[in-house]
Amino acid sequence: MANPPAPIAMLAELTHRCPLSCPYCSNPLQLAGREAELTTEDWERVFRQAAEIGVLQVHLSGGEPASRRDLEALVGAACDAGLYTNLITSGIGLTPDRLQAIADRGLDHIQLSVQGTTAISADRVGGYRGGFDRKMLMAEAIHRIGLALTLNVVMHRHNLEELPEVFDLAERLGARRVEIACVQFQGWALKNRATLQPTRQQVDRAKALVAEARTTRAGRLVIDFVPPDYYSDLPKACMGGWGTTGLNVSPDGQVLPCHAAQTIPSLTFSNVRDRDLGWIWANDPAFNAFRATDWLPEACRACDRVGVDFGGCRCQAMAILGDASLPDPVCRRTPGRAALDAALVAEGNAPGLDAAIFRRMGAIAG
């Protein structure tokens, strides 16, 4: 295979530990424990190697990255490697002092998540009492320090009604950007799909509200909106194309083409403890498995959308159809779509949030 283009972004999942237990978490069901995590020195080496192969941006994520006591050092290492460094955090585990220290190390941007716009609704989803109020204190500290802030909300059936308040909250907190992602069904979210899936009515209203807010708030608030997959007719380009744009390093050092790739049983992954990132990006069989489009069925290769979505999400094909080499079942031009439509009908009157399985270590066996 010809040399792949250099990757632009790396998601560094520093830990799976997290004080929150959101039922929509995209982490795998088998969470890595603290003893399996990469060391500070491992991450320093990975950040340097990432910059060498062309990565421009690193997203420090988790779990909750602040659960790592060496977060300040890790931010410093990423910045020193020359990477644009973004911290994706719930805010829990941070303090104004830690935020100042992280800013002093050179952090470029911070993405703060909320689970709702009031303490009652947000803490119910996050499963952590007092969480929302702590987040608001951290938002104030971020503003005081002057860090660039994006507010981040995962939306689903139980909070999508709060969308107008999300825009207001983002502006009130001084965010220049808000990222509204309708829940994607991987990991824990897939387990809780029936409970979390929004209704068609909610989705239509949300799209109209986003369009309106983009006009009324133009030049003040940039709005990124990820619509829910199951109500789309055509798939998204997974990771901008498998193995073309980004890579993900898990807390225990596995290098994944996307954060859910471990759900594909036919793939095995290299580890940054054994190999350097450049070799893995160019040669690892897991990265080459779905590069380009010659692995797709013939009908897809002849489709006018193939250069747009590259067959969509591999992990969704795996989760819904049991075969990662089939086209993403979101696509209305494929037979697999019937499975998504059936799920929407079957789960239309599903139970409320109380029935959800909240994410925590050891909650699900196998």
Next chain:
Amino acid sequence: MTPATVPHLPRGVRLHHDRVRGTMVLLAPERALMLDEVGAAILGRVDGAAEVGQIAESLAQEYDAPLAEVSADVAEFLSDLARERLVDLHG
């Protein structure tokens, strides 16, 4: 925007020389904008002090191009970036 408007890159947005791809890039939240020569030349003059008019004059001189044309290009480029909050405009 007037010729006296002063553009600047807000915190969280910065120019970066990408050695691997041999190009200038504007790095911002969830964005990496690969710049062509003109884009890089405009943003290279955005220092929080230079006015839009001065930036256009300097470019027109360097590239030996008509000032009216360059001014229009600079204004359009910076307005697009401002809409996406990648550049702040003052005055």
